[in-house]
Amino acid sequence: MRQATTILSFATPGRGFTEITRDVARWVAETGIGEGLASLLCRHTSASLLIQENAARAVRSDLAAWFERLAPEGEHYAHDDEGPDDMPAHLRATLTGVSLAIPVIGGHLALGTWQGVYLAEHRHAPHRREIAIHLSGE
Amino acid sequence: MRQATTILSFATPGRGFTEITRDVARWVAETGIGEGLASLLCRHTSASLLIQENAARAVRSDLAAWFERLAPEGEHYAHDDEGPDDMPAHLRATLTGVSLAIPVIGGHLALGTWQGVYLAEHRHAPHRREIAIHLSGE
């Protein structure tokens, strides 16, 4: 067994979902490791990672509306150093989490047919976000 | 160190929780790896994985009621291709996540006394669900 690590960087256009499945799969393929485990960590507290449906776009708009309901902007937060979208961004990042592990089987990420890996940006403004990745296998 | 991978398949009876701890533990035991890490990925966007209390059944009914409150069925979703339980299922899968990693120590999954691994089915109808598992260790 051997391992590889990298940090991939993504420009987000502000609040929304950026699919990173192909970027992760390309890096995994480059390592030559065909059986193993890919572990991803989003190195931020206002952006996060999730695996969700990659076909119907309406799933992402419904997901965004749900985030608004569960962690709305408002005057009720003690923490607003960076504006009204600051604390809701931390809450939404907590909701989805920043850590994912994906088995690699037969040369491919073992995702289901309808699964995509998404970087969720929770701030209004565009940001540059880093994903640390560890891959072990053979 | 060495590794093993598999895909376990489970029939769910529709919405609810199926405990899969023993199935996972049995496969880990068969590999002969007694120290390592077991990583699980639910390959679906309307079913998910969680670790929760395995004793009191009321915990699961309260959990199901909580899912209903946080991600209710209704007319307010843009995405309803497969019916009113379609989008709430995606939201509930997002809430719990689809990826888990469990250390294996001394020949056993290092779960706490009261922890069980559950496959959560979020659709009304029965489904067949696949869990991809990666195990590395020695």
Place this chain on the structure above:
Amino acid sequence: MRQATTILSFATPGRGFTEITRDVARWVAETGIGEGLASLLCRHTSASLLIQENAARAVRSDLAAWFERLAPEGEHYAHDDEGPDDMPAHLRATLTGVSLAIPVIGGHLALGTWQGVYLAEHRHAPHRREIAIHLSGE
């Protein structure tokens, strides 16, 4: 590649967040593994793990208030064997999850500048909580 496992134990002062980043980093450093993956499992169903902002304290008080809103104490739970904070604790543990994987790169946990690893205690009373950790690498 080689691996190491341990179980770290923490005393929590009751409901709140205990930062465990340094404890985890210290153990990782002691193993001499400088490139790899550290996987953490909280072995409880009323406490959980999350990665969140480690600078502004107000983030944690807002986070605690948000847990209260999303999973309040009340009379509406079937499960209350251990009191009114029993079931809300299970729900909050489900919200954040009990499993995290963190790449180790260049001798350090590859966390972002503002990220800390927190053990979230969801019961009112102080508890002793165990975190199982697996580290593989070289």
